[in-house]
Amino acid sequence: MEAVKSTELRKTFGDIIAVDSLNLHVSPGTIFGLLGPNGAGKSTTIRLLSTLLYPDSGTASVHYFDILEDPVAVRRITGVLPEEGNHTHYDSLSAYENLEYFAKLYDVSKDKIHTRIEELLNFMNLWDRKDDKAGELSTGNRQRLALCRALLHEPKVLLLDEPTSALDPIAAKRVRELILNLSKTYGQTFFINSHNLAEVQRICDQIAIINEGKILISGSTSELRATLQTEQEYRIRIIGDVDYAISIIEAEEFVESVEAEVDTIVAMIKNPIENNSILMKKLLDAGVQIVEFAEEETTLEDLYLQVVTGGDV
Ligand SMILES: Nc1ncnc2c1ncn2[C@@H]1O[C@H](COP(=O)(O)OP(=O)(O)O)[C@@H](O)[C@H]1O
Ligand SMILES: [Mg+2]
Known part of the structure; x- marks a missing residue:
């Protein structure tokens, strides 16, 4: 069973197809990243999942409750962080009073409210700020x-719309640590919208890339790499005559490009799984002493650009 599932979910605004036949599957306990550029349909997806919007067609379920058949249950087991600027705090109430108000609204049992709020505020390093008015807190x-x-x-499932978008790098790092910490401690499912590639790469187990309302590709980071990557950059460090080594590397048709810096050669190799050993053998047979033959890290950013632009970078 999936913690979040959507089936042919679709939402239009006039001529704009914000979410187009979306099929999502998120396993329980996953930190899932919905990654895409501005206007891709991420926020609309979270609004649909959190029952704030009604789909044109298709449906979705959150923790096994259908958004159309059981919206109240969906809201009860879901925690939502809306898009920045849509935070609905009461500015004139203190941080503590805001949480107290919402705890009552959510039917948190009376004897638990104080402990729960204290625990959360401490967890977020906000306990010292509990009496500050929400409107006077920093972003x-x-x-x-x-x-x-x-x-x-x-909540069993957290829907977080760009949770670090308004934060400085240090605060953003804290929130990421918090998400990882919560996931490890409580095993909740996180559904995170982001246009921040580095962020998604750091914390998400599963990723789907969305553009113009459509999922272009999904899977784990390593699966995405494996699917998309037909070539890979390698760092080859040698002892001896670099120009000689380059002449051997360049001669191979599977080598896309070669660059050198002092004793290090960076070569782009097609089908590396097949071709690396061939190249290594050629170098060794030619008497080149290899000190290092290592994969240069491919970031999700490279893959993302490849997918969103259709390789037309
Ligand atoms: N309430 C709305 N009315 C009209 N158009 C909207 C509305 N909400 C979103 N859109 C449009 O739908 C598309 C997807 O928007 P959104 O889901 O906010 O994308 P993202 O969160 O990925 O930036 C965009 O073209 C946006 O302008
Ligand atoms: Mg958005």
């Missing part, structure tokens, strides 16, 4: 308060 602290609110009723 980062507001975002963390919004996360507290999303977590108040111990």
